[in-house]
Amino acid sequence: MTEPIVGTLVDQATVEARVEAGEAPGWVEDHWRTFSEGLTGERNGTPFPCFFGAESVRDGEPLYTAVPSMTDKDALLDLGRTLVEYLDTWQDHSDRASLVTFFRPPAEPLSEAEYHEALWHVLQFLHVHDPEPWPDDIPTDPDDPRWEFCFAGEPMFPTCRAPFYDERMSRYCPIGLEITFQPRALFENLGVTADTERGQQARDVIQGRLEEYDGVCPHADLGDWGVEGDREWPQYMFSSDEAQAPEECPITVTREHPKSESLLDDDPVVGPVGL
Helix, strand or coil, X not given: CCCCCECCCEEHHHHHHHHHCCCCCHHHHHHHHHHHHHHHCEECCEEXXXXXXXXXXXXXXXXXXXXXXCCCHHHHHHHHHHHHHHHHHHHHHCCCCCEEEEECCCCCCCCHXXXXXXXXHHHHHHHHCCCCCCCCCCCCCCCCCCCCCEECCEEEEEEEEECCCCCCHHHECCCCCEEEEEEHHHHHHHCCCCCCHHHHHHHHHHHHHHHHHHCCCCCCCCCCCCCCCCCCHXXXXXXXXXXXXXXXXXXXXXXXXXXXXXXXXXXCCCCCCCC
16 A cells, blocks of 8 residues: 655645545544544534634645654654645645644554643754744744744644544544644735734634534633733643643744754755754
8 A cells, every 4th residue: 555645745635535545544544534524524513613724624725744653753854844845835725725734643542741742842853953044033932922833934833633632622633643734824814813803703703613612611721822921832732631731832942053954955864963
């Protein structure tokens, strides 16, 4: 069985065709089916809370990749290359083309704490191997309300789904880790940033749907970028059990560049960085 979705950037039509033809690994098929059904279906009589995301999937707009490991160096370097390609091309595909990333599930079930660790390992690895400097206008301190994850010079919002959500089903994936990367430019293009009237209206609709869809109140960490008192990083992977979630952002960001040259060349050479 070939694995054409793994390690490459593909559109939704390709994912659907390869899954239906049996040309995708079983774990990719499982991810795709639960992802598409989750975003386009209903729960408690309510559609998926993020109506932009749901409409985007129904219209076939996202781009996709699959990563065979959450820790393997070569797999994560391939993810970095795919993310660079995505950032270079997404607007040619669609104004709402986020990058949906399916990770191969671990051999044994992980705890919530281990999924938090896995997410931040991936983001730290990408930062260490970032081919571009950290943007000058983005703080390096995650405790700053204007901090957000950046890669290849682009600020973005990586939001996660994982198996440990027993109640918050809008973030539930029974297979393994999923990360959807959304550049800030995507929200700006749609005019739904927090500083716009349309953005505030969209936020109110999404929060109302969240409570109905999940059956619980919106998470206490839900907030807006740049708003005093709100922080971006806890929103990437909401906690279910606070005791298992990190109290401080587990990433070290510096402006030192390059930290690694692995993604700087077309023929990358893996450097000595041990992340």
